[in-house]
Amino acid sequence: MDEFELIDRYFARVGAARGDVVLGVGDDAALLRVPEGHELVACTDTLVDGRHFPRGTRGDDVGWRALAVNLSDIAAMGATPAWATLALTLPSVDEEWLEGFVSGFSQLALAHQVALVGGDTTKGPLTVSVQLLGYVPSGTALRRHGARVGDLVYVTGWPGDAAAGLALLEGRLAGQGASRGALEGKFRRPEPRVAFGARLRGVASACIDVSDGLAADLGRLAAASGVGAIIRAAELPLSRALFALAGEARAREFALGGGDDYELLFTVPPSARAALAAATGAAGAPACHCIGEIVAGRAVRVLGERGELPVPRGWDHFAT
Ligand code: ADP
Numbered sequence: 195m196d197e198f199e200l201i202d203r204y205f206a207r208v209g210a211a212r213g214d215v216v217l218g219v220g221d222d223a224a225l226l227r228v229p230e231g232h233e234l235v236a237c238t239d240t241l242v243d244g245r246h247f248p249r250g251t252r253g254d255d256v257g258w259r260a261l262a263v264n265l266s267d268i269a270a271m272g273a274t275p276a277w278a279t280l281a282l283t284l285p286s287v288d289e290e291w292l293e294g295f296v297s298g299f300s301q302l303a304l305a306h307q308v309a310l311v312g313g314d315t316t317k318g319p320l321t322v323s324v325q326l327l328g329y330v331p332s333g334t335a336l337r338r339h340g341a342r343v344g345d346l347v348y349v350t351g352w353p354g355d356a357a358a359g360l361a362l363l364e365g366r367l368a369g370q371g372a373s374r375g376a377l378e379g380k381f382r383r384p385e386p387r388v389a390f391g392a393r394l395r396g397v398a399s400a401c402i403d404v405s406d407g408l409a410a411d412l413g414r415l416a417a418a419s420g421v422g423a424i425i426r427a428a429e430l431p432l433s434r435a436l437f438a439l440a441g442e443a444r445a446r447e448f449a450l451g452g453g454d455d456y457e458l459l460f461t462v463p464p465s466a467r468a469a470l471a472a473a474t475g476a477a478g479a480p481a482c483h484c485i486g487e488i489v490a491g492r493a494v495r496v497l498g499e500r501g502e503l504p505v506p507r508g509w510d511h512f513a514t
């Protein structure tokens with residue numbers, strides 16, 4: 195199979211058919227129509243084999259993940275995803291793997307009405323780069339910089355589950371049964387909070403998605419806002435499965451430092467609590483917990499029942 199057959203077979207018709215795609219796969223570039231009164235939102239994330247997912251991960255899980263991590267960035271901006279491009283580097287043409295990849299990618303793309311409109315296919319060590327484009331009403335995007343002293347800090351879902359799932363897959367955590375399945379599933383198939391992110395427009399004062407660890411990502415939000423933050427360890431939502439397999443102390447470590455959650459971490463001024471209740475009460479909204487507050491200063495601190503706890507550092511590819 196040559197490169198063009200490969201593109202035509204696997205990538206020519208992936209995801210949603212959208213009326214705003216003037217020109218998709220097949221020309222030198224795609225042509226897209228951004229709705230009037232909106233800003234274009236663009237993000238990109240790369241997955242490297244053995245670095246962002248374990249070697250030997252099934253194609254469908256890699257395809258899902260490659261789009262999910264980008265959808266999570268779009269969600270954190272409060273934006274609506276629309277168009278994706280895919281730069282795929284493959285060591286060889288493994289049709290079974292490719293079919294799986296396209297099916298995992300398509301499943302999530304269809305769920306979020308995303309069209310694959312272009313890309314690039316090359317040979318080399320397995321690497322997947324997705325660029326995701328979307329839009330947001332002009333001037334309304336969620337940013338990292340708006341948190342103010344006194345704002346409440348919230349997180350969606352169950353942080354730590356995905357990191358524990360990866361630890362199970364890599365043999366750093368032991369456990370069997372339904373809890374194991376639930377945690378591994380959270381790592382294998384993250385569910386980006388796209389609809390909820392859009393509902394946070396006009397409600398959240400700042401927002402970030404949790405990819406490198408809750409404490410570290412709160413540190414980024416705080417730094418961008420020029421404030422500090424406290425997390426109350428007792429308020430961290432720990433899933434039953436995480437608690438069962440890791441125990442309380444280790445569960446908190448996973449929740450604070452684990453990464454790969456793709457949950458939304460955001461701040462809400464006390465005056466917007468009613469608006470938040472409306473957002474969290476909407477059908478399909480994820481669980482959402484207040485875990486702390488914004489304070490003066492620059493530091494992120496974690497308060498336990500008996501004083502301050504160590505703050506885990508986040509994932510950093512270039513840490514020395
Ligand atoms: P060019 O050489 O002009 O850059 P390519 O041969 O790389 O064109 O790609 C041909 C067409 O197929 C382009 O429209 C490109 O966007 C699309 N394409 C290539 N690889 C992919 C892929 N992995 N996923 C989606 N579209 C792709």
Ligand code: MG
Pocket residue numbers: 313314315
């Ligand atoms: Mg090209």
